Every structure is written in C-alpha cells, then in structure tokens.
Amino acid sequence: MAFENYTIKDIAKALNLSPSTVSRALRDSYEISAETKKIVLAYAEKMNYRANPIARSLKERKSYSIGIIVSEIANNFFSQVIDGIESIAYAKNYQVVISQTHESADRERLNVEHLYGRSTDGLLMALSAETSDVRYLESLIEKGFPIVFFDRVPAQIPAHRVIADNKQGGYDAVHYLAQRGCKRVAHLTGARTLSITKERLEGYQMGLQAHALDMDDALVKYCQYGGLQHGELQQAVTELADTDYDGIFISGDKLTTGYLQVMHERYAAQIGQVAIAGFTNSKVVNIFSPTITAIRQPAFEMGQRAAELLIQQIEAKHSGVDFETVVLPTTMIENK
CATH class of the missing domain: 3.40.50.2300 (Response regulator)
Structure with missing residues (x-):
C-alpha cells in the first residue's frame, strides 16, 4: 500500500489496537506505554506512514x-x-x-x-x-x-x-584576561536594553572587581545593532583605540568578527597587542587571527x-x- 494512503486506521487494524491508541502513540502521549509506542512507531516506520497535517489540524x-x-x-x-x-x-x-x-x-x-x-x-x-x-x-x-x-x-x-548563564560567561572572560596580565579590559557590547547586554555587563563588572581592576566607562562601548551595521563598529573600535586598553571582552558573534575586521582594516599594527575573549559560537573560531578565547553558549x-x-x-x-x-x-x- 502506498504510504500516502496509509492511515492510522490501517495501523490499528494491523496491530489489533484502537485508532485512538495508535494516534496517541504516534504523538508520544504519556497515556500510552513505552512498549506500545515502540511497536506502533516501528510499524509506522516500516510502512512509511506519514501523518496528514491538514486532516489532523482540522480535527x-x-x-x-x-x-x-x-x-x-x-x-x-x-x-x-x-x-x-x-x-x-x-x-x-x-x-x-x-x-x-x-x-x-x-x-x-x-x-x-x-x-x-x-x-x-x-x-x-x-x-x-x-x-x-x-x-x-x-x-x-x-x-x-x-x-x-x-x-x-x-x-x-x-x-x-x-x-x-551570561553573567558567569562575562566573569569567566574577564578572569581569563586578567590572568593573562591585562590591566585595562575593554568591553564591546550590544544594545543597552537587551537582557544579554545587561547580564554580560554585570559579569564583566564582577570580573573587574574580583581582580581589583578599575571600571572605566570609556572602556565600555555599545553597538545598538550588535554588529549588523559596520559603521557603528568602526566608531566603537576607533574610540577604544584612544583608551590604551590591553584586553577586550566582546559580547556577541557579530561583534567579535566585526571587531577583528575593523582591527585588520585600521589598526593592523596593533592587532596582536590586545588579548581577546568573546561570546561566539563560530565553528571556525580556531582559525581567527588573532586568536580568540571563545565563550560558547549551548x-x-x-x-x-x-x-x-x-x-x-x-x-x-x-x-x-x-x-x-x-x-x-x-x-x-x-x-x-
């Protein structure tokens, strides 16, 4: 029988079960035993059964x-x-x-x-x-x-x-940079209103405090659009260039790659002088230049x-x- 015509009633008849039991088993209902679910799912897969979404939604x-x-x-x-x-x-x-x-x-x-x-x-x-x-x-x-x-x-x-756990991630980034000997740790982050911005900033501040490092507002730069607009990144990195920072914690994927791009464009001679830790889930972070210590989210x-x-x-x-x-x-x- 062609799979597109195979119905729940057909499965029920073949397995000597009620249609409602088969339907619940296919939906992984808690009302059906694990053994029955296993039998129904195995038979449905064998027969290439596919649910009819239109009929199901109407019902x-x-x-x-x-x-x-x-x-x-x-x-x-x-x-x-x-x-x-x-x-x-x-x-x-x-x-x-x-x-x-x-x-x-x-x-x-x-x-x-x-x-x-x-x-x-x-x-x-x-x-x-x-x-x-x-x-x-x-x-x-x-x-x-x-x-x-x-x-x-x-x-x-x-x-x-x-x-x-954004606060812990921010703290871990600053802790790592401080252990590397950084004394002036900058923070490049996104829109002020976002929850992730606030939480990662708090982690950054906790890290500074734990290592007795000064909190300098000039070292914190916000990018409203989180790196989607290259111009805001250029402005933020240019402003940071005047602050004599030796480490930076970056709070997002686009910001991290954007920061590297601007540094290569404008400050190539300084690019190896700053230690970098940032939130990024890039699968190729190991080939970034310079190297970046990644804070990865699950x-x-x-x-x-x-x-x-x-x-x-x-x-x-x-x-x-x-x-x-x-x-x-x-x-x-x-x-x-």
Whole structure:
C-alpha cells in the first residue's frame, strides 16, 4: 500500500489496537506505554506512514506549526538554536516557520502579527535590539497564545525563558584576561536594553572587581545593532583605540568578527597587542587571527529546551502554567 494512503486506521487494524491508541502513540502521549509506542512507531516506520497535517489540524483545531523569530538566521548562534528547535519540533510532527527582524522592532511586530494571524500554535522568539515596548506580546500571552522567549528575554512578562548563564560567561572572560596580565579590559557590547547586554555587563563588572581592576566607562562601548551595521563598529573600535586598553571582552558573534575586521582594516599594527575573549559560537573560531578565547553558549540545547517548553504549553490540557526560567551554562574554549 502506498504510504500516502496509509492511515492510522490501517495501523490499528494491523496491530489489533484502537485508532485512538495508535494516534496517541504516534504523538508520544504519556497515556500510552513505552512498549506500545515502540511497536506502533516501528510499524509506522516500516510502512512509511506519514501523518496528514491538514486532516489532523482540522480535527484538533491546531495548525501543528510554530513560529521562530530571531534577529538574523545567518548568525552562528541563532542558526544553531534553530537546529535545536527543529530537532524537537519535527520529532513531534510540528513544522516551523522562521522569520528575521534584522534588529527592527517594527519588523518584529509585523512578524509576530503575521504568525499569529496565520494560526501558528505558538512562538519562540529572541527580542530585537530596538524592542522596548512589549505590551503587545503580553496581550497575546494573556489571550492564551503560547510564547517562549530565549536568549534575549523580557524582564516582566509571565512566560517561559531559556537563557545562557551570561553573567558567569562575562566573569569567566574577564578572569581569563586578567590572568593573562591585562590591566585595562575593554568591553564591546550590544544594545543597552537587551537582557544579554545587561547580564554580560554585570559579569564583566564582577570580573573587574574580583581582580581589583578599575571600571572605566570609556572602556565600555555599545553597538545598538550588535554588529549588523559596520559603521557603528568602526566608531566603537576607533574610540577604544584612544583608551590604551590591553584586553577586550566582546559580547556577541557579530561583534567579535566585526571587531577583528575593523582591527585588520585600521589598526593592523596593533592587532596582536590586545588579548581577546568573546561570546561566539563560530565553528571556525580556531582559525581567527588573532586568536580568540571563545565563550560558547549551548545554542542547540537552548533551542531544544525552548521547543520542549513551547510544545508542552501548546498541548497542555489546562490553562494554568508554572513558568520557569531555564539557565544553561556557558563554556570557555581557550585558543592559544
């Protein structure tokens, strides 16, 4: 029998089970035993069974699709988060729809409204650099629309959050630089309003204090668009060139690679004089020149956990949810 015509009823008849039992087993329901799930899934795979998403959505009044909103898909970190989300979503028979904000609050809102209007079952999102007013998101959550935030998260909205331990990552970066003998550690970071900016700045300050290093505001440079605009990076690096810094902690992928680009363009003679530690999930960080000690986030795991929380919320039988903030550890990879 051709797989496109093979139905849950066919599987149920072949295995002498009820259609509802097969349906629940295919959805990994807690109501079905592990042994029964194993038998059903093995038989479904053998027969190349594929769920009919249209029939399923009409029956259950769900689209079985979830939206993902990030600033830029090409960003190493976000692409790895998306991989993690997809690994969970597809295993649960959910499709994903991905959109980018390019750090625009207006585009972010348009994306949210579009995905909500297209009846996606929920959203996974990291806030844009421009976002300051999140009342419209809070309104959607109050209506019962599931949203899970990751990486860049709002402070007050009642929702699940999945983040990295940004403060510890910032502290570890400064600790490493101080141990290398750095006395004036600069900090290149993103938009002031973002949660990751605030947390990594706090870790930077903790590191300075732990090593009795001075906190100099002139050594902290903010890039509103996090490296997407080359001009803001050029200005920040040029201003830092006048501060006589000997180490730098950089708080993001685009900022890290952008900093190196500007240094090669304008300050090639000084490029080996500054020790660098930065947040980056680049898979080729070991070939960066000069070398960079990387603070790496568990991006894939972050995506998986966020997707799990969202799908649990979508499939919950009750409206009350105990929201949690999941904090995942960062790791430091020293490249000598």
